[in-house]
Amino acid sequence: IWCLGNESRYHINRTVDGSTHSILISGLVVGVTYRVEVAASTGAGPGVKSEATSFQLGESDQNGILVNLDARLYRTAVIQY
Secondary structure, eight states: OEEEOSSGGGOEEOOOOTTOOEEEEEOOOTTOEEEEEOOOEETTEEOOOOOOEEEETTOBOTTSOBOOHHHHHHTEEEEEO
16 A cells, blocks of 8 residues: 655555455645555565545535544544555
């Protein structure tokens, strides 16, 4: 799992076993846009990455309503795949 921030110091990579379908990523920074990609890996190397999904902690919707409030308070995100 690659969680790529808009600068290299915000990159977070995690490896999980094949039966895991979600992961809690902590230590995220409010205001940084993250891009998440997932790929399976075997002894032959990593497979094709998923399509990237972007998110930002503490972002607002089109009406100015704050979304991801829990993530903003705890600086975490749950990634499900």
